[in-house]
Structures are given as C-alpha cells and as structure tokens.
Amino acid sequence: MAQRKIQAVYMRGGSSKGVFFCKDWLPADPVLRDRVLLRVIGSPDPYGQQIDGMGGASSSTSKVVLISRSIREDCDVDYLFGQVAIDKAMIDWSGNCGNLTAAVGPFAIAQDLVGAPRDGVASVRIWQANINARIIAHVPMQDGAVVEEGDFELDGVTFPAAEIKIEFLDPGGDGAEDGAGGMFPTGSPIDMLDVPGVGAVALTMINAGNPTIFVDAATLGLTGTELQRDVNGNAELLQKVEAIRAHAAVRMGLAKTAEEATQLRPHTPKLAFVAKPLAYVASSGKHIDPAALDLNVRIFSMGKLHHAMTGTGAVAIAVAAVIPGTIVNRMMPEQASQAAGAVRFGHPSGSLTVGAEAEQRDGAWVVTKAVMSRSARRLMEGVVLVPSAAFSD
Structure with a gap:
C-alpha cells in the first residue's frame, strides 16, 4: 500500500526545529491527527533516535507546529505547538515553544496566510493557542520575500541569519489553561x-x-x-x-x-x-x-x-x-x-x-511586554510521506 503525502515545511526557529503545517493540511479529527504527527516525527521510538521519522532525537528537534488564519480581530494567525515525546506515543499540547515562535511569521507570510509589505518589516500578530497569549513577530522583508540570511548571531545556532524581533504581550497574564491563571498561581513570588x-x-x-x-x-x-x-x-x-x-x-x-x-x-x-x-x-x-x-x-x-x-x-x-x-x-x-x-x-x-x-x-x-530576538530559516519544503497504517485504527 502506497504511503500518503502531506504538505509540510521543515523549519528552524531560534535553537529549535520542527515540522510546520497549515492546519487544514492535516486530518480534522484530533486523535487521527496526532497519530499521523507521531508517525511523521518517528515516535514512539524505544531506541530514542527517531530514525524512522523527521525528529532529531532531542526535545529541541521533536516538535510540530500547526498554523491557520485567526478568527480573532486582533490577530492574523493562530499558532498551535506540539512537543512530541520521543519514547512515548504522546504529543504534549500544553505549552508554547518560544524558539519556534520566530518561524511562525515567516511561515505564515510564505503561505499567504497574512499580508506583508514588499520591503521593510512585516508585523505578524500571532495568537498562541496553547497558552492563550498574543505575540507580535517583526519579520524583515525584501523584494516581496522574507529575509532569511543576515548577520544576527544566536548562541546555540551555528550560522548567522536575519534577526526577527518578537514581542510577547502581557506575558504574565492569564497564561496557561487548566485554571492556573495569573502571573503567580499561588499569589506569591516565592x-x-x-x-x-x-x-x-x-x-x-x-x-x-x-x-x-x-x-x-x-x-x-x-x-x-x-x-x-x-x-x-x-x-x-x-x-x-x-x-x-x-x-x-x-x-x-x-x-x-x-x-x-x-x-x-x-x-x-x-x-x-x-x-x-x-x-x-x-x-x-x-x-x-x-x-x-x-x-x-x-x-x-x-x-x-x-x-x-x-x-x-x-x-x-x-x-x-x-x-x-x-x-x-x-x-x-x-x-x-x-x-x-x-x-x-x-x-x-x-x-x-x-x-x-x-x-x-x-x-x-504587572508585566506589559517581554522582548527578545531570534532568527528562523526554511530547511525544506514539500511533502512528508506517512505510512498508510497511521491513518487506520
């Protein structure tokens, strides 16, 4: 039986990398979607190497990202991040990946999910769906394309690239789901x-x-x-x-x-x-x-x-x-x-x-904003091949 093809982009963001998808490229059913994503990454792998998948056998490289146009008036795209366990059949959707956040804007621009100036800086308004937070990524543009090459150096990443500035708005707000709202869940800083x-x-x-x-x-x-x-x-x-x-x-x-x-x-x-x-x-x-x-x-x-x-x-x-x-x-x-x-x-x-x-x-x-700089780069774009068995119970 032939493998199935799913459109995907492999990207580095900050000192992490993962497989990026538009949400509608994947099955709508969350259970089937997660089963397919696990197979894409190569988990669970008792050997801990993810040899039969796109994962890189570390927490920094065993990641998936789902992007879609936002239904919120104050955001352009919704960003859902999944941390894929290496040795377990589990994807943890409980939190964000700040490093891969740097790649969300470039991905959204490349997939025409958001408009961008031909030259200058595109400010992409991101809704981080895992933790219910607003983020703005400032992405450099030239000749209608995202600028990826540059001289910005980030320790933990071998080669320099273009700088992407990221603003986390109200980072100490309601934050996580699960009823753990507020900056300090216990009400105390220590x-x-x-x-x-x-x-x-x-x-x-x-x-x-x-x-x-x-x-x-x-x-x-x-x-x-x-x-x-x-x-x-x-x-x-x-x-x-x-x-x-x-x-x-x-x-x-x-x-x-x-x-x-x-x-x-x-x-x-x-x-x-x-x-x-x-x-x-x-x-x-x-x-x-x-x-x-x-x-x-x-x-x-x-x-x-x-x-x-x-x-x-x-x-x-x-x-x-x-x-x-x-x-x-x-x-x-x-x-x-x-x-x-x-x-x-x-x-x-x-x-x-x-x-x-x-x-x-x-x-x-009250903390109103946190700011940091990262970089991002497309590593590969095309399709991932998924064994047909992943689509059946």
Missing part, C-alpha cells in the same frame, strides 16, 4: 514546597511565556555553569528535578497528582535553576565572561538539560527578573534589578539578552 524524597524547596512558580519554576542552583547541588554532559547522565539528579517539577505542577494547578504531571504533562511547567554569574566554557568552546552577565541560568526540557535556552524560558527569566521577591530577581545585581531593562544571562551554549517592561498597578507588579 514559595516553600515540601517535595517527598527531596525536602523543603524554595521556588518561584510563574506563568510567563510558559508555566515555569525557578530554583536556586545550590538547591540542586549545582553552580549554574553546567553543560548537558554534566547533568543528563546523572539519573539521581534528573529524578530529583522531576520530583520538584511534578509536585510544583500540582501546586500550580496544572495537574491533579505528581504522577499525572510526569506521565501526561512532561513539556510544562519547565524547571530552571539560577545562579550568580561564574566563568565557564560553553559547549561551543566559547569562554563566557561573568562580568558581561547578570545571571547564569539553565533549563530542563522533557526531562533533560536543554542545550541552550528555550524561548519561553528566556521570557520567564525576563519577567521574573523585574518582579521583586522572585528567586531570579533576588539573584540579579542590585543595579540591574529594575522594573524595566535587559537581562543578560549565560546558558550552556553561550549567552542571551532579553528584556521585559513592568509597572506597578494598585500596588501589584
């Missing part, structure tokens, strides 16, 4: 959580970009200079991190039990650890000078330390940095801990700068 097998843990639980948990690196016995090789082979540490993440997910109202968070919601919330800047050598061999940083931050994604920094993690860092009392804010240098401005932080692949704007309203801090 909490103590008793985690079985771990003990009492001080953490910040915040909805910004994605639901995110911040802990002091020392809580995990770490320094904030670690690379993937220092962490991802340490089964005991990974179990401790997941225990904290899963119990915090319950506290945030995102799961009924820690077991449910581990089994059904591995993508969000994400857990990051923060430290004051120290010198280290990034995975590229680049020497990172702590004098040029405000913080060192590492983040976990799908149970492993991320090779760089998730886009939504960068947003959460920016937001938490400007809110007094959070673990991130307490780590910031005093002169940099302001209600507006840029945060410079080190991650395993290098460093990144991200900004947030905050103001006090009726005695409470």
Whole structure:
C-alpha cells in the first residue's frame, strides 16, 4: 500500500526545529491527527533516535507546529505547538515553544496566510493557542520575500541569519489553561514546597511565556555553569528535578497528582535553576565572561538539560527578573534589578539578552511586554510521506 503525502515545511526557529503545517493540511479529527504527527516525527521510538521519522532525537528537534488564519480581530494567525515525546506515543499540547515562535511569521507570510509589505518589516500578530497569549513577530522583508540570511548571531545556532524581533504581550497574564491563571498561581513570588524524597524547596512558580519554576542552583547541588554532559547522565539528579517539577505542577494547578504531571504533562511547567554569574566554557568552546552577565541560568526540557535556552524560558527569566521577591530577581545585581531593562544571562551554549517592561498597578507588579530576538530559516519544503497504517485504527 502506497504511503500518503502531506504538505509540510521543515523549519528552524531560534535553537529549535520542527515540522510546520497549515492546519487544514492535516486530518480534522484530533486523535487521527496526532497519530499521523507521531508517525511523521518517528515516535514512539524505544531506541530514542527517531530514525524512522523527521525528529532529531532531542526535545529541541521533536516538535510540530500547526498554523491557520485567526478568527480573532486582533490577530492574523493562530499558532498551535506540539512537543512530541520521543519514547512515548504522546504529543504534549500544553505549552508554547518560544524558539519556534520566530518561524511562525515567516511561515505564515510564505503561505499567504497574512499580508506583508514588499520591503521593510512585516508585523505578524500571532495568537498562541496553547497558552492563550498574543505575540507580535517583526519579520524583515525584501523584494516581496522574507529575509532569511543576515548577520544576527544566536548562541546555540551555528550560522548567522536575519534577526526577527518578537514581542510577547502581557506575558504574565492569564497564561496557561487548566485554571492556573495569573502571573503567580499561588499569589506569591516565592514559595516553600515540601517535595517527598527531596525536602523543603524554595521556588518561584510563574506563568510567563510558559508555566515555569525557578530554583536556586545550590538547591540542586549545582553552580549554574553546567553543560548537558554534566547533568543528563546523572539519573539521581534528573529524578530529583522531576520530583520538584511534578509536585510544583500540582501546586500550580496544572495537574491533579505528581504522577499525572510526569506521565501526561512532561513539556510544562519547565524547571530552571539560577545562579550568580561564574566563568565557564560553553559547549561551543566559547569562554563566557561573568562580568558581561547578570545571571547564569539553565533549563530542563522533557526531562533533560536543554542545550541552550528555550524561548519561553528566556521570557520567564525576563519577567521574573523585574518582579521583586522572585528567586531570579533576588539573584540579579542590585543595579540591574529594575522594573524595566535587559537581562543578560549565560546558558550552556553561550549567552542571551532579553528584556521585559513592568509597572506597578494598585500596588501589584504587572508585566506589559517581554522582548527578545531570534532568527528562523526554511530547511525544506514539500511533502512528508506517512505510512498508510497511521491513518487506520
């Protein structure tokens, strides 16, 4: 029986890549759609390699994106992101991918889902359907086409490309679904959580970009200079991190039990650890000078330390940095801990700068916008071939 062809575009966005679809290219039934998408990516794969699919065997490369014209008057397109598990038959639709957000605008323009100027900058208004948030991507245009080549460098991405500026509007708003609304689900910028097998843990639980948990690196016995090789082979540490993440997910109202968070919601919330800047050598061999940083931050994604920094993690860092009392804010240098401005932080692949704007309203801090720069590029466009068996029960 012949394989079926489905139109698709393979794209890099930031330090991630995934398979992009217009929503109407896929089956309308969500169960069948997910079964087909799993086969496209090559999951579940007990070998962990996704050899028989488009996935790249890491959380940064096991992703799918669905785009459609928006029915909202204040947005141009709706963007739905799926984090595909590598070893399980599951797609987690609970959160956004901030890196792939950079590719949404270019994809939408190329597919004529949104109008764009022939030259200049196209401002694509995006509705992030996973977390109910508005995002604006500023995409450079020349001669009627998206500019993809340029000199903007992003640590974690080998080659330079054109810069795409992204604005996350009201990143500390209602945020996630599941009733975990508000910037701080518990109402506090810092909490103590008793985690079985771990003990009492001080953490910040915040909805910004994605639901995110911040802990002091020392809580995990770490320094904030670690690379993937220092962490991802340490089964005991990974179990401790997941225990904290899963119990915090319950506290945030995102799961009924820690077991449910581990089994059904591995993508969000994400857990990051923060430290004051120290010198280290990034995975590229680049020497990172702590004098040029405000913080060192590492983040976990799908149970492993991320090779760089998730886009939504960068947003959460920016937001938490400007809110007094959070673990991130307490780590910031005093002169940099302001209600507006840029945060410079080190991650395993290098460093990144991200900004947030905050103001006090009726005695409470409100973040109006978080801004970061990324790049994107089409890697391949055409069709993906899907075995016919994926379309049958």
